[in-house]
Every structure is written in C-alpha cells, then in structure tokens.
Amino acid sequence: ELAPWNDIFSPSSILPASFTSRFRDIEKMMRDMENVLEHKYLSFPARGEDSEVQIGENKLRVKLSVHQFKPEDITVKIDNNKLTISGKHEKKSDEGHSYFAQEFTQQYTIPEGIDQDSIISTFSDEGVLLIQGKPKNSGTGEPREIPIDRGNKA
Numbered sequence: 001e002l003a004p005w006n007d008i009f010s011p012s013s014i015l016p017a018s019f020t021s022r023f024r025d026i027e028k029m030m031r032d033m034e035n036v037l038e039h040k041y042l043s044f045p046a047r048g049e050d051s052e053v054q055i056g057e058n059k060l061r062v063k064l065s066v067h068q069f070k071p072e073d074i075t076v077k078i079d080n081n082k083l084t085i086s087g088k089h090e091k092k093s094d095e096g097h098s099y100f101a102q103e104f105t106q107q108y109t110i111p112e113g114i115d116q117d118s119i120i121s122t123f124s125d126e127g128v129l130l131i132q133g134k135p136k137n138s139g140t141g142e143p144r145e146i147p148i149d150r151g152n153k154a
C-alpha cells in the first residue's frame with residue numbers, strides 16, 4: 001500500500017528530527033511576526049490624523065482615533081479637575097503561543113470655565129472617541145465616571 005501524499009512530502013518523512021523541530025520553531029516565529037506586523041501600523045491615541053485636542057478657558061474638546069479599541073476597552077473619568085482617558089486591549093493567539101497588549105492613558109486638566117457635569121463622550125463607528133464639555137453654568141465637580149455613548153459622528 002502506498003503512503004498518503006501528506007506523509008511522503010512532509011518534512012518529517014524526508015528530514016531528520018532536528019530539522020523538523022526547527023521547522024516548528026520557524027512556523028511559530030512566523031505566526032509571532034504576523035501578530036507584530038498586524039499591530040505595527042496602529043496609530044496610538046492623539047497621534048492619528050483623526051485626533052485633535054482643543055482645551056481653552058471655556059473650551060474642552062478631545063478627539064482621539066482609537067479604532068484599535070472597543071468602547072468597553074476605554075474608560076473616561078473626571079477626578080480633581082483632571083480628565084483621564086484610558087484604554088487597554090489584549091489579544092491572545094488561538095494557539096496560545098503569543099500575547100499582545102496595548103494600553104494608553106492620557107490626562108488633561110479641565111479648564112475652570114468648563115462645567116464638569118456637562119462633559120460627555122461619544123465613540124463613533126469609525127473608532128473615534130470625542131469628549132466635549134460646555135462652558136460653566138453649574139456643576140458639582142465631584143469625581144465621576146463618564147459613560148461612552150455609541151454615536152455615529154465624531
């Protein structure tokens with residue numbers, strides 16, 4: 001009986017065991033490199049062309065391109081006149097050989113002329129996070145977490 005084609009042309013049937021283990025090492029290295037290259041061109045928040053920060057005495061507008069994150073990966077908080085935006089994304093390969101984590105934190109001082117209770121955040125379908133605040137009319141200034149609305153515009 002003839003051997004199946006897979007056995008005839010597999011590296012293990014024609015090469016010594018030391019070469020076969022090297023092929024496995026090379027395959028793993030190639031999978032790891034694919035993972036690295038997949039994430040190489042991701043833009044980090046506030047560095048992409050869709051990102052801008054406008055903070056002035058009566059203006060607060062922070063627009064970040066965070067398309068590599070899901071809304072649930074991002075938190076926006078206010079505490080002690082500081083606006084803190086954090087994101088964390090983790091990815092494991094299906095085989096469990098590699099792990100990728102991307103994390104960022106950006107912090108801005110909220111101008112005194114901004115009503116902290118008016119600050120809202122929106123996450124667009126294009127992966128743009130927009131945080132805006134209105135000029136002060138009233139507000140408690142108490143620490144709070146800002147929910148991220150899933151709007152379509154940024």
